[in-house]
Amino acid sequence: MRSKALSGKWFLALGASSGFGAATCRRMAKAGMNIFGVHLDRKTSMPAVEELIGELKAEGVQVHFFNVNAADPDKRAEVLDEFREIVGQSTKIRVLMHTLAYGTLRPFLDEAGQINQSQMEMTTNVMAHSLVYWVQDIVERDMFEKNSRVYAMTSSGGTRVMPTYGAVSAAKAALESHCRQLAMELAPLGITVNAIRAGVTDTPALRKIPGHEVMLETAISRNPSGRLTNPQDVAEAIALLSEPGTYWMTGNTLGVDGGEDIVA
16 A cells, blocks of 8 residues: 555645545555644544544554644644644645535525525635635645645536535535646646545535435436445545656546446
8 A cells, every 4th residue: 555656745634534534544644645634623523533543643654633724814824834843844745635525505595594695705715715725825835845736625516506505516616616727827836736526425524415315315326336436435546646647637627436427
C-alpha cells in the first residue's frame, strides 16, 4: 500500500472525520501520507473521531486533527498557521481534499418552511466557495508542492432536482465550476484540480436528506454494478489519481460510481 511518490507527504482533508473524508484519510495513511484533518464534530461524536485518529497513527504517520468550522476565515488562517508551525517552512501540502457537507435542506417555495437567504448563502459558502478560499490562502502562503492535487467531492445532485435539495444542488454545481476555474488558474503552478462525482453513498450526510431511503433503493436498482458506491471506492480512486502520472488530468468532473450515472 505504501507509495514511493506519496509516502512522507502531507494530505489535508477538509471534512476529515466521517464518510469520504475519513475513508480517504485511512487510504492515504496506508500510502504513507501524513494527515492534517479539519472537521466539525460535537462532543458526542468525538469518540469516533479519536478512534479514527488512532487508526491513522497506527500506520506510522503523523496525524493532526482540528475540530473547527472550516468555512470560518479566522479558523482557516489558524489551521494553516498551525500547519506551518508543525511542519516547518519547507514542508508543503501534496494533496488537498474538500468534502465539506453541511447545508440547509429546504424547498425554495413552501409557506411552512422555505429556505431563506442566509441559509442559501451558508450552504453555498460551506459546500462550494470555501474551496476557493482555502486554495487562495494555501497559494498565498506558498504551501502547495509542485505537482500537487486538489479534489472536491460533488454528486449527480448538481444536475438533478429533489424536493429539498435545491441549495445543495446549487452548491454542487458551483463547486464543479470552481474546480474548472481553479484548474485553469493553477495550471501554471503545476497543480491539478478535479471534482469527484461519487455515486449514491450511504454516508451520514446522505442520511440527513429527507427521502434518502428511496435514493438508496433507486441507486442500487439502477447501478449496473449492482451495489451502492462506498467511501472506500472513492478513497482508492483519489489515492490512485494522486500519483505523479496524472499531472495532465485537470478541470474534470470524474465519476466514481460503478456506472450509476450513465443509466437512464
